[in-house]
Amino acid sequence: VTNAALKARVPHGERTRLEILDVAERLAAREGLEGLTIGQLAVAVGMSKTGLFAHFGSKEALQLATVEAAFTRFSAEVIEPVLQLPPGVRQIREVFEHYFAYVEKRSLTGGCFFTAASQEMDDRPGPVRDQILRFVQMRDSLVVDGLRQAVKHGELRKGLDVEQLAFELVGLANGASVAFQLTKDRKVLERVRVAFTRLLDEARGPKGKRA
Amino acid sequence: VTNAALKARVPHGERTRLEILDVAERLAAREGLEGLTIGQLAVAVGMSKTGLFAHFGSKEALQLATVEAAFTRFSAEVIEPVLQLPPGVRQIREVFEHYFAYVEKRSLTGGCFFTAASQEMDDRPGPVRDQILRFVQMRDSLVVDGLRQAVKHGELRKGLDVEQLAFELVGLANGASVAFQLTKDRKVLERVRVAFTRLLDEARGPKGKRA
Numbered sequence: 001v002t003n004a005a006l007k008a009r010v011p012h013g014e015r016t017r018l019e020i021l022d023v024a025e026r027l028a029a030r031e032g033l034e035g036l037t038i039g040q041l042a043v044a045v046g047m048s049k050t051g052l053f054a055h056f057g058s059k060e061a062l063q064l065a066t067v068e069a070a071f072t073r074f075s076a077e078v079i080e081p082v083l084q085l086p087p088g089v090r091q092i093r094e095v096f097e098h099y100f101a102y103v104e105k106r107s108l109t110g111g112c113f114f115t116a117a118s119q120e121m122d123d124r125p126g127p128v129r130d131q132i133l134r135f136v137q138m139r140d141s142l143v144v145d146g147l148r149q150a151v152k153h154g155e156l157r158k159g160l161d162v163e164q165l166a167f168e169l170v171g172l173a174n175g176a177s178v179a180f181q182l183t184k185d186r187k188v189l190e191r192v193r194v195a196f197t198r199l200l201d202e203a204r205g206p207k208g209k210r211a
Numbered sequence: 212v213t214n215a216a217l218k219a220r221v222p223h224g225e226r227t228r229l230e231i232l233d234v235a236e237r238l239a240a241r242e243g244l245e246g247l248t249i250g251q252l253a254v255a256v257g258m259s260k261t262g263l264f265a266h267f268g269s270k271e272a273l274q275l276a277t278v279e280a281a282f283t284r285f286s287a288e289v290i291e292p293v294l295q296l297p298p299g300v301r302q303i304r305e306v307f308e309h310y311f312a313y314v315e316k317r318s319l320t321g322g323c324f325f326t327a328a329s330q331e332m333d334d335r336p337g338p339v340r341d342q343i344l345r346f347v348q349m350r351d352s353l354v355v356d357g358l359r360q361a362v363k364h365g366e367l368r369k370g371l372d373v374e375q376l377a378f379e380l381v382g383l384a385n386g387a388s389v390a391f392q393l394t395k396d397r398k399v400l401e402r403v404r405v406a407f408t409r410l411l412d413e414a415r416g417p418k419g420k421r422a
Contacts, residue, residue: 030334032243110334115389119330121243122392123321153354167402171386178326178385179378181333182344191378 015053020045021069025061028070029110032120033063033128041082063128068115071135077102079142089156089200089208095146096173096196100189103177111181114139115174143170154207156200165203169196228266231256232280239281240321243331244274244339264404270340274339281324282346288313290353300367300411300419305358307384307407311400314388320394325350326385356383365418367411376414378408 023045028036028042037059042049056062078098085091103112114135121129147162156162176192179185201210229296234256239247248270253260289309296302314323321327325346332340358373367373387403389397412421 018336025359032245032331034243036244099315116330118393119327119389120243123319126222129393136390136393152372162403163351164402166382167390168406171383171390171403171406172379175390176384178333178389179247179382182329182340182347188378191375192382194375195379 018063018069020047020052020055020191021066024066025070025073025113026109028063028066029106029113029116031116033066033123034120038062038064043185045187060126060128064131065133067117067128067135070117073136074102074114077105082206087146088153089150091202092143092169093196095142096169099173100176100192104189105186107181112177115177132144140166140170150208151205154205154206156203157205160203160205165199168199172196228276229280231258231339232276235277236281236284237320238324238328239274240317240324240327244277244328245331245335247274247277249273271337271339275342275362278328278339278342278346281328285325285346288316298328298357299364303361303380304407304411306353307380310384311387311403314391315400318392318395323388326388327394330388351377351381361419362416365416367402367414367419368416371414371416376410379410383407399401 020041023042024036027041027044031040038052038056041062042052045052052062081098082091082094082209085094104127106112114132116134116135121132140197143166144162147156147160147165148157151158151160151162172192172195174195176188180188204210231252235247235252238252238255242251249260249263249267252273253263254264263273267276289306290317292309293305296305310323317323325343328345329347332343354377355373357368358371358376361367362369362371362373383403383406387399391399415421
């Protein structure tokens with residue numbers, strides 16, 4: 001019995017919340033969080049609207065749960081894999097490498113969820129926008145903290161403007177995410193790596209190795 | 212008689228194509244090009260759907276006309292003002308300064324039309340996406356050409372990878388557009404200027420002045 005056959009036997013009402021949110025995340029990355037309605041999701045997962053409504057209650061609750069699920073997945077694919085590395089330049093490079101892999105893996109299903117969602121929701125005040133903003137702030141402070149640790153351990157030079165460098169790394173990564181998603185040109189990902197190597201080399205301290 | 216009163220007297224059917232597209236551009240920057248329907252635009256400009264249909268014929272034709280109008284305006288605000296400058300580093304800095312002004316001016320009405328539109332349409336193959344891609348390619352080659360001129364005149368150093376530098380400038384500008392639109396934090400615009408100054412300084416040639 002294949003996995004698909006097993007899945008087909010599961011009564012629709014019993015799809016787990018996680019399975020539903022997996023579909024919701026991909027739908028939202030492509031169609032937008034505003035395009036994500038309980039009706040549309042019901043069709044995509046093959047459940048009744050009533051069944052889905054029981055899970056989420058409202059469109060906004062569905063959007064919030066989707067952002068939350070997207071963050072959990074982002075964390076699992078981009079952040080968690082590098083947590084076993086000591087804090088420093090290599091950890092920062094690795095977290096961005098995992099981010100580029102995340103962008104590439106999703107190139108046919110809407111690209112980076114957060115690039116798309118922040119662009120879509122920036123003009124729609126409310127809890128969904130606030131949650132995306134919290135994600136963005138958390139991401140930025142992770143990068144800033146990592147750079148601070150690298151300064152502390154002498155990998156990056158004293159007096160470095162870590163917030164400026166974090167802004168440039170994140171800005172270039174975001175710019176690359178937008179450009180790659182539009183053009184699907186892998187050169188974009190090569191160029192962003194070249195830029196990162198130079199930026200981190202220029203910021204080296206006494207104990208820093210060539211990035 | 213005020214302007215508004217005068218305007219109110221103009222029969223609705225006589226709104227010019229340009230006036231309609233002005234509203235369409237702002238609607239699309241906020242609600243997305245997919246959210247832009249002839250029905251919704253009719254409400255926003257106070258015309259009948261029939262009248263608007265006579266202007267555009269289809270949703271796709273309306274989207275294409277809107278992208279075209281957005282490009283004309285982008286050109287008028289960002290590109291044309293710097294065309295009287297001699298090609299070189301100052302012209303490039305100025306074109307991005309005009310871009311940041313364009314982003315700031317639109318912060319309450321959806322931000323940069325093309326950041327939003329390319330993010331929205333990247334997964335929707337068709338003539339609208341193709342037109343946005345053409346815009347992006349034209350913009351990139353303008354920057355590359357400007358940098359090449361600067362190398363030719365000795366402002367930037369020989370052997371400079373102009374395509375890499377263009378990628379970094381455009382990527383940072385895009386990243387800043389996304390971040391500013393989400394956070395409305397003017398520090399974002401300061402940081403992108405700091406990054407540009409350093410990038411152009413590092414690329415200086417024998418006749419280059421400090422950026």
